[in-house]
Amino acid sequence: MLYAGLMSAVPPPFPKPEETVGPPELLQLGTGIEEDEPCLRADAARNRARLLEAAARLVAEHGAAAVTMEAVAAAASVGKGTVFRRFGDRTGLLMALLDHSEKKFQAALLGGPPPLGPGAPPVERLRAFGCAMLRRSIDELELQLAAEPSAERRYTSAPRRFLRGHVALLLRQAVPDADSELLSHTLLAYLDAALVHHLTEQCGMPPERLRAGWLDLVARVTRTERPA
């Protein structure tokens, strides 16, 4: 019984931190550029903005490892408890930092021009999706790595669920006979930030090879031919 309390999901001390993106499976696109969470008290909104700005500055100046909760709180002239109340934990803060580019990407998938957005055949959209993800991963590698949730929560974060839903949707159209839910996990795994980091930084693979690998993978999984 010594450690009994450690394992159960205890209710958080404050109501609820913040969800990075709309809860269920598909987000509703807003006006396009809205920044603040809707219902936030004036002081809370101000502190939230200051915290994000301070965190971004720390990342830019000292790298993601310098983003300790205490440092961010101090840099924003705010108490430590406030940071946790707003973002839940360190991962939540880092994910909030990535949220802007995340939202933009989701908008491009849902309403942007083809082949990334709707209008192109599904296999082509899959190809474009992977290439865009690889670009994004390479650009924001450090932050994406630092923001990686613990193993238990890795597959339940809102952005992840959205991406998976998107890929599964395209797969259902492209290969109706397959278990598109499982296949979508496989495809997304190829684009995982940690893997991309390993291959590019630690193995020295050129991004071009990763891109070619993605096109090949899509071709095999959908049993189509690789594009010319």
Added chain:
Amino acid sequence: MLYAGLMSAVPPPFPKPEETVGPPELLQLGTGIEEDEPCLRADAARNRARLLEAAARLVAEHGAAAVTMEAVAAAASVGKGTVFRRFGDRTGLLMALLDHSEKKFQAALLGGPPPLGPGAPPVERLRAFGCAMLRRSIDELELQLAAEPSAERRYTSAPRRFLRGHVALLLRQAVPDADSELLSHTLLAYLDAALVHHLTEQCGMPPERLRAGWLDLVARVTRTERPA
């Protein structure tokens, strides 16, 4: 400069903790059942054994979350520094706990009976490999999850490198025209402990479906037909 020292790989305070398995890419099979690391002073070997036994007991009695370095040290009547000297960090300790089953699995791959071991056609060996991995993941889920290294080291741990080498080898035989290095990462990702945990525990998928998904994935990747 405030955090300059945090990012570089500092030399460890003691010579070198311990590698879970032979360094390069392929392990050399020993007599089959050797337990201790070769050159270890008597007191060190004794403490190592006591630590592993204490850790295993803690896992069995209170779950992997109860395996804190301090608790293990105390349970083994040993200093905290000793635990770190022997195993490097928490991940190292947990991986050492998994080492026995790991070694057995590697032996089965290298010298066991087909289709897991050599002798069967490569595609068939791939199928068997995945099913065996799924079984193992499901059995040791908690420990495997707890032992997951940080994102930076996830793809460089010795067991991981071995498994990847094995899959890449089979892929080279089965689909010589593909980028088997990249494909092997994709296949291994399907068998990742965290994903298996998510699908079985959080989504409630029956293991049978995962197994079918693996067979389908292998078929697509190798451009073969699913077995009867």
Added chain:
DNA sequence: GAAGGAAACTGGACCGCGGTCCGTTTGAGA
């Protein structure tokens, strides 16, 4: 527009754990 009260927010003391350091002890070869 003033008053008042509940809900939300704040901030810093506090805790436990992973990881490091360094003075002390011990075991094995000469």
Added chain:
DNA sequence: TCTCAAACGGACCGCGGTCCAGTTTCCTTC
């Protein structure tokens, strides 16, 4: 027996995360 590298152990540090007493905001009611 002597010597010294190796191993030991516990004090120490920084960080993520929690708690709670005090403060602020906003909404309702007059």
